[in-house]
Amino acid sequence: MSGSIIHEKTASLELARQISVNSANSPLKLFTQAKTTITQIFKNIASYVDYSNKFLEEVNNADRNLITDDKYKDIQQLNDKVNRILSVISRDHMKVVFFGRTSNGKSTTVNAMLRERILPVGMGHTTNCFLQIEGTDEAEPYVLTPESDEPKSVSSLGSIGNALSREKLDSDSLVKILWPKEKCRLIRDDVILVDSPGIDVSANLDQWIENHCLDADVFVLVISAEATITVAEKKFLHNVAQRLSNPNIFILMNRWDATAYEPESVESVRQQHLDRGLEFLCDELKLCDRKQASEHRMFFISAREALLSRNKDPTASPRSGFNEGYQERLEEFSKFEHEFEECISKTAVQTKFEQHTNRGKEIIASLRETTANVCNKSQILKQESVQKLTEMDEKSNFLEHELRAMTESAKEKIRHISEDVYKRVAQTLNDEIKRYVIYNRIQKQKLKANKIS
Template identity: 85%
Template sequence: MSGSIIREKPTMLGPSRQDSVNNANSPLKLFTHAKTTITEIFKSISVYVGDANKFLDDVNKSDRNLLTNEKYKEIQQLKEKVNRILSIISRDHMKVVFFGRTSNGKSTTMNAMLRERILPVGMGHTTNCFLQIEGTDKAEPYVLTPGSDEPKSVSSLGNVGSALSREKLDSDSLVKILWPKEKCRLIRDDVVLVDSPGIDVSANLDQWIEQHCLDADVFVLVISAEATITVAEKKFLHNVAQRLSNPNIFILMNRWDATANEPEMVDSVRQQHLDRGLEFLCDELHICDRQEASEHRMFFISAREALLKRNKDPTSSPRTGFSDGHEERFAEFNNFEHEFEKCISKTAVQTKFEQHTNRGKEIISILRDTTSNIANRSQTLKQEAVQKLTDMDEKNNKLERELRSMTETAKDKIRHVSEDVYKRVAQTLNDEIRRLYTLIEEFDRPFSSDPEQIPLYKRDLHRWVEERLGSNLQTRLHHALHSSLDHVHREIKDRVKGVIENNERKTLVDSIVPRSDFAVSYRLDCLNLCSDFREDIQFKFSLGFTSLWQKFVQNQKESITGSKSNYELTSPSTSSLLSSTNDLLSTANNISALTTKSGLVALGGCALVWRSVGWKVLGVVAGIYGCLYAYERLMWTKKAQERAFKRQYADYASSKMKLIVDMTSGSASAQVQQELSMYFAQTIRYVDMEKDDLTDSMKQKKIEIDQLLKYIDKGKKLKKQGDQIDNELNDFSKQYLSSESLTNTNE
């Protein structure tokens, strides 16, 4: 809202009042300007309340305890209150009630002020009910009667409002006369005039006051100069004073033109009326002091003459109906109008707009305090949220570092355990391979050399070796492996629980139990591994030439292989010692070779002996050789064949299994690594969940901070907007409601 909507107060009239209808300096303009100004201010208040309600709707939905439900409901009702005040302001007007006894000239006085014969006048009791004259923007006047919204012609006023009519209304009924504003300055300036029945024709004075007088700004008591203030008139004003604090009352001594017939009595009669009026206003009602009452509240007029001057009949003579001294009486009437206009404008502005101004200040104060409190509370919450966000960011970074550290540590642990498992399995498997001969000897199944039974025997032997070897490995390695796994499991669990803060997740981590059925699988697959095994269980004589030759060749190969191995494994410092040992071994091998060769020499010698010694000796030797052959042949039983088969199988299987030691150890290591990795993944996911929750909380906290920043910004803007409107109301109070302003109005 830019700039001030307070307008310059119009200049007040001087003592000499002009009769021009378009007089822009009329005191009544004060009310018009004040009404326009306060209307614009309350329109701004309405916009302000709407903006504040939108803001508070958003705040109320945020569920941050920034606004109580009671305060929210209270502020929601302010919009309706402002609209109601705007509606009241649009209907606000300056109201004056004319009262007095019957035929004292109340209607004539009003017609003179309106400069036109509007109300019915005449001799006797003329006005039967309350007649209210107010302005309308329509071009033609009309009348509204009680209980009907149908406009009626002004010509019907004589029938409904006159006491002489047969269609009489109740004395407390109100007939509204809507007169075009362009025809009358008073009406155009929001003045409403109310004519009342004579207070001497009805006893319902209290009911009249309650229905038609409580909102009046000025009361005009019209008294006939030929009489004096009666008890009925005093009673009415006393009742008014009891209900209204310090009412504004004017006393008009009408028909003062009658004193023209008795000029010598004018001053004494005037003083008598003045004394009685001052006594009543000042001493009984205590409305004002005597000087103010004598100068500004009591006037001696002739309403008939004033009406004739302002609404002249073109056919009448200029002096028709005028008595001596009419100019002074007309000036007195003008002076009354001027004082009346100043008083009613000042009173109406103060009584009507002061309440609106105070109510507007209350509304602004409520909204400004509420929005300011929300802004301040939001500022506090924002600071707390920023601190929490900082803490969460630090915690998130720490959690990220812990997560990386745990992952690296777990990888190292798993790798270390996997390598240990590899070594353990390889060592144990080599031990079992060395014990393979013993293991195979334990295989107990009937052996048959039948070619059809041999494959079945080998199949069962394959299965036996595979099962027993795997079982032995399992037995020897189970405890050590599971002990290592349990240790790593505990370390991982304790590390994860140390990072997690959520107790429920800690419980879930505790509930993760490693697989109870986990066991390293040592599948050797002997069936395929030894599928190329070919047994040789045919009988072979140990002293036969083939056997002897095979032993000789085998010894040579072993001698060469052993020499190379020893040479490769020997360090330079022990080379001299091993060199002498190799010489001894070479000598022994040579001797063995010579011994073997001596067998051949012996055969050759046998041939020479046969030539030299004859058949007897040769026969004895041949007999011994034959006995040896026969003995070995007889000893070549199924048991011997089975032992030979198992020995051959053990040799073959040992050589093959040595080839798969690395593969089997690697497989076991991979299984352990997979098991530990799975367990680590199961536990570490709760750390990831903790981190995800923290990330989500940080995002939510950022949204909350952004929202609080909006609240702070909007709250400050609304407070500034409220301050501007409050300044407008203060300026309005200074310009229209302050004692200085009211003093200037009276000048």
């Protein structure tokens, strides 16, 4: 017993280590890292906008001629715009939609990618509406239906989204399955998976695309290897290609394990499916060349075997449920997952974050233009002020020079006047003195003459 427990613990630790390594090397990290980076960039932009608002508020209070009222109001509203973008970025995710005819194994493929039997599967038409699996930070999974915001147990999926149930939703309805992020790497890395009803159960394909596909990054067409791509599937993809520019489409030829019973015709059947798929993807939709499509867009898998290998029954035999050649099909499924993860991550980074990047550039450009205009106007005002000061200084110097010249001239005139007055007074005094002396002599002579007489 103890040896068994030790073996189970060792196997669990090895599985956890492998999952951790796979997660670290996952192409999906490109999206999560880009999301983290652009979030930090917009936080920096928010700080820059906040600082700029305070600066421009001081500028506006100091001089209302430096920035117009309309531009000032626009800049003040940038904070709200940045915060809204940050809110949208936090909700951005990668989205893949699985579609195909009924009973082709779409739900089983999704379960295999999630490594757990989450969606209801079975014979015949199983999925009755759109089932969207997305992540939650809650410890327990739950279900949200269109008619109620009240969480429901995951066990209710058997009656909510199952076509065999009496409680049926419209085929265009969307049921959300909130699955704990810690339980699944795909969901933890912001991937949303959408399972759809068979495209042969509804004629309203345009409404499906409008409601559930316009924000999808990848489309996965699941085809039964025992059949071939149908007109309905081609029509749906043509409609998608018309609405979206160069959509990313994968074709999975499911139930390839059935070829174990007809080994002599495997290669011919494979080539037939490959030729038809390449003709559709490359010649009709013109999405890629044949080499790229054959190597990166079409895969021959068994979703049942993939799910069985990842969600094993501990009581079952190691090879129970697997057909001959299953290892090659499991490797093909893993190859599809890798190509899918690389494709959806790169596409989502471009489609989800390119618009945010452009908005960020517009915000920075608007702030740069506004601050540059304020700077230019302030420089012009400074130059005008300096010019006025220079003119006033020159005028002041001129007036000072004129005043000094006038003062010197006045002084010179006063000196000349003083000298002239001095001379005139002196001359007048001399003349008066002379007259007085003469007068005095005459008086003395008269007095003397009177005495003699």
